[in-house]
Amino acid sequence: xxxxxxxxxxxxxxxxxxxxxxxxxxxxxxxxxxxxxxxxxxxxxxxxxxxxxxxxxxxxxxxxxxxxxxxxxxxxxxxxxxxxxxxxxxxxxxxxxxxxxxxxxxxxxxxxxxxxxxxxxxxxxxxxxxxxxxxxxxxxxxxxxxxxxxxxxxxxxxxxxxxxxxxxxxxxxxxxxxxxxxxxxxxxxxxxxxxxxxxxxxxxxxxxxxxxxxxxxxxxxxxxxxxxxxxxxxxxxxxxxxxxxxxxxxxxxxxxxxxxxxxxxxxxxxxxxxxxxxxxxxxxxxxxxxxxxxxxxxxxxxxxxxxxxxxxxxxxxxxxxxxxxxxxxxxxxxxxxxxxxxxxxxxxxxxxxxxxxxxxxxxxxxxxxxxxxxxxxxxxxxxxxxxxxxxxxxxxxxxxxxxxxxxxxxxxxxxxxxxxxxxxxxxxxxxxxxxxxxxxxxxxxxxxxxxxxxxxxxxxxxxxxxxxxxxxxxxxxxxxxxxxxxxxxxxxxxxxxxxxxxxxxxxxxxxxxxxxxxxxxxxxxxxxxxxxxxxxxxxxxxxxxxxxxxxxxxxxxxxxxxxxxxxxxxxxx
Amino acid sequence: xxxxxxxxxxxxxxxxxxxxxxxxxxxxxxxxxxxxxxxxxxxxxxxxxxxxxxxxxxxxxxxxxxxxxxxxxxxxxxxxxxxxxxxxxxxxxxxxxxxxxxxxxxxxxxxxxxxxxxxxxxxxxxxxxxxxxxxxxxxxxxxxxxxxxxxxxxxxxxxxxxxxxxxxxxxxxxxxxxxxxxxxxxxxxxxxxxxxxxxxxxxxxxxxxxxxxxxxxxxxxxxxxxxxxxxxxxxxxxxxxxxxxxxxxxxxxxxxxxxxxxxxxxxxxxxxxxxxxxxxxxxxxxxxxxxxxxxxxxxxxxxxxxxxxxxxxxxxxxxxxxxxxxxxxxxxxxxxxxxxxxxxxxxxxxxxxxxxxxxxxxxxxxxxxxxxxxxxxxxxxxxxxxxxxxxxxxxxxxxxxxxxxxxxxxxxxxxxxxxxx
Numbered sequence: 003x004x005x006x007x008x009x010x011x012x013x014x015x016x017x018x019x020x021x022x023x024x025x026x027x028x029x030x031x032x033x034x035x036x037x038x039x040x041x042x043x044x045x046x047x048x049x050x051x052x053x054x055x056x057x058x059x060x061x062x063x064x065x066x067x068x069x070x071x072x073x074x075x076x077x078x079x080x081x082x083x084x085x086x087x088x089x090x091x092x093x094x095x096x097x098x099x100x101x102x103x104x105x106x107x108x109x110x111x112x113x114x115x116x117x118x119x120x121x122x123x124x125x126x127x128x129x130x131x132x133x134x135x136x137x138x139x140x141x142x143x144x145x146x147x148x149x150x151x152x153x154x155x156x157x158x159x160x161x162x163x164x165x166x167x168x169x170x171x172x173x174x175x176x177x178x179x180x181x182x183x184x185x186x187x188x189x190x191x192x193x194x195x196x197x198x199x200x201x202x203x204x205x206x207x208x209x210x211x212x213x214x215x216x217x218x219x220x221x222x223x224x225x226x227x228x229x230x231x232x233x234x235x236x237x238x239x240x241x242x243x244x245x246x247x248x249x250x251x252x253x254x255x256x257x258x259x260x261x262x263x264x265x266x267x268x269x270x271x272x273x274x275x276x277x278x279x280x281x282x283x284x285x286x287x288x289x290x291x292x293x294x295x296x297x298x299x300x301x302x303x304x305x306x307x308x309x310x311x312x313x314x315x316x317x318x319x320x321x322x323x324x325x326x327x328x329x330x331x332x333x334x335x336x337x338x339x340x341x342x343x344x345x346x347x348x349x350x351x352x353x354x355x356x357x358x359x360x361x362x363x364x365x366x367x368x369x370x371x372x373x374x375x376x377x378x379x380x381x382x383x384x385x386x387x388x389x390x391x392x393x394x395x396x397x398x399x400x401x402x403x404x405x406x407x408x409x410x411x412x413x414x415x416x417x418x419x420x421x422x423x424x425x426x427x428x429x430x431x432x433x434x435x436x437x438x439x440x441x442x443x444x445x446x447x448x449x450x451x452x453x454x455x456x457x458x459x460x461x462x463x464x465x466x467x468x469x470x471x472x473x474x475x476x477x478x479x480x481x482x483x484x485x486x487x488x489x490x491x492x493x494x495x496x497x498x499x500x501x502x503x504x505x506x507x508x509x510x511x512x513x514x515x516x517x518x519x520x521x522x523x524x525x526x527x528x529x530x531x532x533x534x535x536x537x538x539x540x541x542x543x544x545x546x547x548x549x550x551x552x553x554x555x556x557x558x559x560x561x562x563x564x565x566x567x568x569x570x571x572x573x574x575x
Numbered sequence: 576x577x578x579x580x581x582x583x584x585x586x587x588x589x590x591x592x593x594x595x596x597x598x599x600x601x602x603x604x605x606x607x608x609x610x611x612x613x614x615x616x617x618x619x620x621x622x623x624x625x626x627x628x629x630x631x632x633x634x635x636x637x638x639x640x641x642x643x644x645x646x647x648x649x650x651x652x653x654x655x656x657x658x659x660x661x662x663x664x665x666x667x668x669x670x671x672x673x674x675x676x677x678x679x680x681x682x683x684x685x686x687x688x689x690x691x692x693x694x695x696x697x698x699x700x701x702x703x704x705x706x707x708x709x710x711x712x713x714x715x716x717x718x719x720x721x722x723x724x725x726x727x728x729x730x731x732x733x734x735x736x737x738x739x740x741x742x743x744x745x746x747x748x749x750x751x752x753x754x755x756x757x758x759x760x761x762x763x764x765x766x767x768x769x770x771x772x773x774x775x776x777x778x779x780x781x782x783x784x785x786x787x788x789x790x791x792x793x794x795x796x797x798x799x800x801x802x803x804x805x806x807x808x809x810x811x812x813x814x815x816x817x818x819x820x821x822x823x824x825x826x827x828x829x830x831x832x833x834x835x836x837x838x839x840x841x842x843x844x845x846x847x848x849x850x851x852x853x854x855x856x857x858x859x860x861x862x863x864x865x866x867x868x869x870x871x872x873x874x875x876x877x878x879x880x881x882x883x884x885x886x887x888x889x890x891x892x893x894x895x896x897x898x899x900x901x902x903x904x905x906x907x908x909x910x911x912x913x914x915x916x917x918x919x920x921x922x923x924x925x926x927x928x929x930x931x932x933x934x935x936x937x938x939x940x941x942x943x944x945x946x947x948x949x950x951x952x953x954x955x956x957x958x959x960x961x962x963x964x965x966x967x968x969x970x971x972x973x974x975x976x977x978x979x980x981x982x983x984x985x986x987x988x989x990x991x992x993x994x995x996x
Contacts, residue, residue, distance in 0.1 A: 027697065466709035469676050472696040473703045474723035474774060488713040571713050574756030 027477055031392040038383050039396060042403040044430065045446050050410070052425070053418035057264035070265045080249060080262075084269065086161075087245040091230040091273070094165045094172070098225050099218070101169065102176035105318055108311035110184040111210070113303045120315040123322050125174045129550040130326070131507040131524045134543035135170040136238035137536060138329040139163055146339050159241030167235045170325050172228050173318075176221045183217020184210070189299040202307075220284045223277035230273055231411030234509045238531055246270045247510075250413050254420075254514065264421070267414040278409030326547070333541035348541040356530040356538070357521035362545055365523035368440045368512075369505035376445035376452065376501040377494060384456035385482060389468060401457075408450035412510025419443055420514050435517030443515055444505045452497040459493035460486075491568070495561045499554060506550045625688065627652045627778060627810035628673060633682030635665075635672055635834075642668045644834045646682070650827075655804050655811045657821040660831035661857070666814045669831065670780055673812065675699045687777055702771030706783040708763045710755040716742065716766050717751040723774040741769040744803065761792040768800075772807070779804070781813040785820065797824055818858045822846060830854045847949065849874060862918050864942075877906065879943040880920035884930045890939035893918070898934050900924070907932060909940060 024032075060066045074080055108114050109121060127135065143153040143163075155162035187210065195205045211218075233247030240248060246266055254263040332338060336345045352358040387401045407415070423434045433439045463486065471481035487494075509524040516522050523546050531539040565572070628650040635643035643665050650656050658666035671677040673684060675696035684692045691699050710719055718725075721738040729737075742751055745765040755763050764784060771779060784800070785793045801824050804811050815821050821828050822842040829839040830853075838850040849855035855874050862875040883890060893911035905927045909918040920940060922932060932938055 025695075025698075028695070464705075464707055464709050466705045466707060467711070469674075469696070470703065470705070470709050470770070471722075472676070473674065473701055473771070473776075473780075474726070475697050476723055476726040480726055485711045485713060568713065571754035571756055574754065 028392065030477075030479065031390050034382075034390060035386055035393055035396050035400065038386050038400050039403075041379070042383075042400060045442050046403055046407065046410075049415070049418035049422035052421035053264050053267060053414065056261055056421050057268050059261060061259065061261055070261050074262065074265045074269070079244075080266070083244045083246050083249050083266075086243055087230050087247075087270075087273075090161060090164060090236075090243075090245060091226050093161070094168050094229045095222055095226045097165060098169050098172050098176050098229075099180075099222055101318065102173055102221070103180050103218070104314060105173075106177055106180035106184050107210075108315050109181055110299070111301050112308050112311035113301055114308055114311040114315055116312075116315075120319055123319040124177055126322055126326055127171045128174050129503060129507065129554065130171070130329075130547045131234065131509060131527060131543055132168070132171045132232055133234040133238055133509065133524070133527050133531065133539070134329050134547060135167040135325050136163070136235045137527075137531065137540045137543060138325045138332070139167050139239060140536065141328050141332040141338070141540070142324070157241070159239055160243045163239040163241075164236050164243065164245075167239055168229055168232060170322065171232075171235065172225055173322075175228060176225050179221040179224060180214065180217055183214040183220075185298065186217075186296070187213040187299060189297040192299055216284045216287055220281050223281040223284070227274050227277045227409070227411075231270065231413070232510070233413055234528060237528065247411065247413055250417065251513070254417060260417075260421070263417055267411075267417055270411055271409070271414060274409045274411055278406075281408075282405070329540050329547075330544050332537060333544045335537065338537055348537040349545070351526070351538065351542065354530065354535055354538055355533060356526040356535065356542070357523075358526075361521040361526040362523045362542070362549075364437075364520055365506055365546070366549065368437055368444070368520070368522060369502045371437060371441045372444040372448075372505040373498045373502040375441055376448070377498045379445060380449065380452040380456050380497055381487075381490075381494060384453055384460060385486070387453075388457055388460040389482070389486070390478070391468070401453075404453040405450050407446050407448075410447075412447050412508060413513070415443060415447055416511040416514035419511075435515075435520065437520055439515055440512050440520060440522070443511045444508065445501070447508065447511045448501055448504045452500060455493055455497050455500075456490070459490045463489055488568070492561075492565060495557075495564070499557050502553060502557075503550050506546055506553075625652050626650065626685070627654070627687060628812070629683075629685040629688075630673070631683040631685075633669075633672065633684060634680045635668055635677065636680045642834050643672065643679070646836060648829065648836065648839065650810060650812065652810055653808045655801070655813070655824065655826045657825040657828045658812065658814045658831055659818060659821040659828050659857070660816065662816060664831040665834040666816075666831045667782060668834075670782055670812060670814045674701055674703055674780055700776050701778040701780055702774070702776040703780040704764070704767045704771050704782065704784045706786050708755070708760075708767045708787075710763055710766055710770070712755050715752050715754055716747060716758070719755070719766055720769045720773055722770060727774070737773065741773055744772075745769045746799070759792075760788050761796055764788065764796065768803070772809070777810065779809045779811040781811065783814055783816070786815070786817070793820075800824065822858065830857060832857075846876075847945075860919050862914075863916065864914060864918075875942065875946055877919040877921040878904075879946050880909075880918065880922075881941045881943060882907065882909075882920055882922050882926070882930070882932060883939045883941065884932075886939045887941075890941045893938055893940050895932055895934055895936050895938060898927070898932070905932070909938070911940065 057070055058065060058067060060070070105120075105124060109117060114120065139158060141147055142149055143158040144150065147153075147158070153162075157163075158166075191209050191213070192205065195209050200208065230245070231247055233245075233251055236243070236245045236248045237251065246269060250263050250266045250270065253259045253266060333348050334344045334346070335341075336343050336347055351362070352360075357364075383400060383404060387397050387404070390397065419439060422428065423431055423439055425431060433442075467481065467485060468478060471478060471485075507524060509522075509528055512522055513525055513528065516525055523542055527539045527542045527546070530536075530542065626649050628648070630646050630648040633643055633646040634641070646669060658669055660666045668677060672679045673686075675691065675694060675698070679692060682692065683690060686699055686701070711722065714722065717738050720741050721734045724734045724737060739751070742748065745768055747762060747765055747769070750758065750762065755766065758766065764787075768784075781800075785796055788796065797820060813821075813824065822845070825842055827839060827841055828845050830837045830845060832853050838845060838854045840848070845854060846858055849858065849861075855861045860877050862877065862880075864875045886892065891911050891913040893909040893913075895907050896910050896917060897908040899906040899908075901921075901924075903924060904921045905924045907920045907922055907927075909920055911918060918940070926932070930938075
C-alpha cells in the first residue's frame with residue numbers, strides 16, 4: 003500500500019505527538035474513554051476474574067488447579083443439577099415460546115377487540131419479582147392450596163411448579179421480542195402472497211414464520227437464559243428439584259463453600275454464554291430485514307380468526323390475573339387457611355423477621371439510585387461508544403463489555419462481587435455492604451438493555467451533527483448537552499424506568515450483597531418465605547408490585563408531559 | 576516508456592467509421608487549450624489573488640481501497656468550484672478531507688497558505704452545509720444560526736445583530752423563532768447556510784446541498800446560492816452529481832472518477848473541450864463524428880446539429896429513426912451514410928412540428944459552425960504537439976517548455992500533472 007504513495011520530499015514527516023493532536027478537546031475525549039473502561043474493568047472484568055481465580059483455589063486460598071472442578075463432576079448430587087437445569091430450560095422454553103408466539107400473533111395479525119387491555123395484562127409480570135408467581139402458585143395448588151386436587155402433576159413442588167411459575171414471569175420478555183419481530187414484517191410480502199393466490203396457512207408458513215425466524219431464535223435464546231439462571235422461583239417452589247442456580251445459593255449461603263459456589267457459577271456461565279453468542283449472531287443477521295420503505299402490516303377483520311384470538315388472549319389474561327390476584331388475596335387473608343377474614347396483619351413487616359418496612363424503603367432508595375446513576379452512566383458510556391471520535395478499538399471494547407452483562411446471571415455477578423470487593427487488600431472494599439455496591443451491581447446487571455437502547459437512539463441521530471459542531475468550533479461536549487441530550491430524552495426516560503423496575507424486583511445479584519443496614523424488599527420476600535412466613539412474603543411481593551406499578555404510572559405521565567413540551571420541535575406542532 | 580504510452584491512450588478514443596479507423600483527439604493530459612487558458616493564466620500572473628485551498632498529491636486509503644489518488648488542486652480566493660462525478664467517485668471524500676472530517680493518508684493540504692494536513696476540523700476555518708441539513712432540531716432558527724457565536728461568548732447584542740443580518744441575507748425574515756420541523760426543506764437549507772456563514776469562515780463547503788430538494792426549489796435556491804456567494808465573496812466548494820447544476824453555478828468544475836480528477840476547468844471548457852471520454856459523456860450526450868478527411872474527429876453535442884427538410888451542399892441526408900419528446904426540445908435519432916453509428920440531435924420542438932420531423936421521415940442535417948471552429952483548434956494543437964519531441968531532443972525539459980509556450984503561464988508548464996491548474 004505504501005509503495006503506491008510517492009514519497010513527498012516537500013512536506014515534513016509528522017511527529018507522533020502532532021498526529022495525536024492533544025488539544026483540550028482530544029484530552030477530554032481520551033480521559034472520557036479511559037474512565038469508562040476503568041469503571042467497566044472494576045465493576046465487571048476484575049470481579050469475574052476474581053470469580054475464576056477462586057474456582058481454582060480451595061477454601062484456604064491455596065491453588066488447587068482444576069481440583070474443584072474434578073470434585074464437582076464426581077459429586078453426583080451436584081452433577082444431577084446439570085441435567086435438571088437442562089430439562090427445565092428445554093421444557094419451559096418450548097412452552098413459553100409457543101404461548102408467547104401465539105399471543106404475539108394475535109396482537110399483530112388479528113383484529114382482536116381490547117388489544118391494549120390484553121397487552122397491559124400480559125406485561126404485568128415485568129413489574130413483579132419472580133418469587134411472586136411461585137408464592138401465588140403455592141396458594142392455588144400447594145399443600146394447602148384452594149385447588150390442590152386440580153393440579154395434574156404429582157406435586158406443585160418440583161419441575162411442574164417451576165415451569166408454570168417461570169412461564170408466567172418470563173412470558174412478557176418473550177412477548178416483547180416476538181411482537182417486535184412480527185411487527186417488522188413487510189406488509190408488501192403479504193399482499194404479494196395474497197395476489198399470488200396462497201391460502202392463509204401457506205402464507206403463514208412461507209411468509210410469517212420465515213420472516214420472524216430470527217425473532218424466534220433470539221427469543222428462544224433469551225428465554226432459555228432467563229429460565230436456567232433464575233433462582234428465586236426454584237428456591238421457593240422447587241422442592242427437591244435442584245438446579246444450578248439454587249446450588250450456587252446453597253453452596254455459598256448454606257455451606258459457606260465459596261470455591262464450590264465459584265465452580266457452579268462457571269458451569270452456569272456456559273449455557274448463558276452460548277445463548278448470548280446465538281443472540282449476538284441473530285442481531286447481526288436481523289439488521290437488514292426491515293428498511294424505511296417497508297410497510298407495516300394492518301390486518302383485516304376476520305370473524306373466525308379474531309374469535310379464536312379473543313378466546314386465546316382471554317385465557318392467557320385470566321391465568322395472569324389469577325396469579326396476581328391470588329398473591330394479593332393471600333396477602334390479605336389473616337391466617338391461611340384457618341381464618342379467611344381479611345386484614346392487613348401480614349403487612350406489619352416490622353413485627354416479623356426479614357427486614358421490616360425498612361427493607362422496602364431501602365429498595366426504593368436503591369432503585370432510585372440505580373435509576374439516576376445508571377441512566378447517567380449509560381448515557382455517557384453509550385455516547386462514548388457511538389459519538390466520541392477517538393481510539394476506535396477501545397470504543398469497541400467498551401461496547402463489548404456493555405453487552406456482556408446480559409450473559410452473566412445475577413447470582414454469578416453477585417458472587418463475583420463478593421470475591422472482588424470483599425478482598426481485604428482491595429482499596430474499594432469500603433463499599434462492601436453499602437448502597438453503592440448494590441447500585442453498582444444493579445447497573446451492571448441491567449446494563450445491556452439500557453446500553454443498546456441508548457446506542458440505538460444515538461444511531462438514529464444524523465452523524466453530521468458532530469461534524470457541523472466541529473466546523474463551528476463548538477466543543478463536542480457543549481453540543482452533547484445542548485443538542486444530543488434533548489434529542490434523546492425519550493430513550494433516556496425509557497432506560498430510567500427500566501432500571502428502576504428491574505432493581506425493585508430483582509433478587510439474584512443483590513442476595514449476596516445486601517448488608518445489615520441495606521436489607522432489600524425482594525430479599526425479604528425470599529427470607530420470609532424461607533422462614534415459613536409465606537403470607538408476609540406474599541404481602542412484601544405485592545408491595546414491590548404495587549410500588550413498581552405506581553412509579554411506572556407516575557413516570558409515564560411525567561414523561562408524557564415532558565415530551566408534550568417538546569412537541570413543537572419534535573413534530574413541528 | 577510506459578507513461579508515454581499511457582498518455583497516448585488517454586488522449587485518443589478510437590471509433591469506427593466508414594472510411595476505416597478514426598481517432599478522436601482529446602487534449603493531452605499534460606496540456607490545456609491555449610486559446611482557453613491564456614487569458615485566465617495571464618490574469619493569475621498579474622493579480623495578487625491568494626490561494627484559498629491547495630492540495631498537493633493528496634492520497635486517501637480506506638484499508639486497501641484507494642479512495643483518493645494523487646489529488647492536486649488549487650482554488651483561488653473567491654472562486655466557486657464544484658466537484659462533479661458519479662456516486663462513489665470520491666468527491667464527498669475529497670470534500671471531507673479538505674474539511675478535516677477525514678484524515679488524508681498522504682499529501683499536503685493548505686488552507687489560506689497554512690498547512691493543515693493533520694489538523695482536526697475544529698482547527699480549520701470553514702463552514703459546511705450537508706445534504707441532510709443537519710440542523711439542531713431542538714433549537715430555533717435564530718439559535719441555530721447563532722450557535723457558534725454563543726459558544727464564542729460574544730456579547731448578546733452583537734450575536735443578535737449578526738443573526739438577524741444572516742437571516743435576512745438568506746431570505747428568512749420573520750422566521751427566527753420557528754423550529755426546523757416547522758420549515759420546508761428549502762428553508763431549512765437556508766438556515767444551514769446562514770449557520771455555516773455565521774462565524775465568517777474563509778471557506779464554505781457544500782456537500783450536495785440541493786440534492787434533497789424538489790426540482791423547482793432546487794433551481795431557485797441554486798441561483799440564490801450563486802448570488803449569495805458572489806455577494807459575500809467567500810471561496811466555495813460544492814459537491815454534486817448533477818452536471819447541469821455544476822455547469823450553472825461554478826466558476827470551475829473538477830470532474831472526478833474512481834478517486835482521480837479527470838479534468839478541471841471552466842464549465843465551458845468541460846462542456847466543449849472534455850479531455851476524456853468519461854468527462855464528455857458525464858456532462859452530456861456526445862456523438863463521435865468523422866467529419867472531413869485529414870481532420871481529426873471531435874466531440875459533437877446533440878444541440879450542435881441543425882436539421883432541415885431540404886438538401887444543400889453542406890448537408891447530409893439522413894432518416895429519422897426515433898423521436899423522444901422533451902418539451903422545449905425533441906431528441907431525434909438519425910441514421911446517415913456519413914456516420915456508422917446513429918446520431919443524436921436535439922431540435923427545438925417547434926421546428927420539429929413545423930418541418931414534420933417525425934419518425935421515418937427523411938431530413939438533412941448540418942453541423943453548427945462551432946464544430947468547425949473547434950476542429951480547427953484541434954488541428955493546430957495537434958501540429959504544435961507534433962513539433963515538441965524535436966525540441967525536447969535538443970534542449971532541457973524546462974527550457975523546451977518555455978520556448979514552445981511563451982504565452983502560457985508558469986504553473987501549467989511546471990507541473991507535470993494533468994490535474995494541476
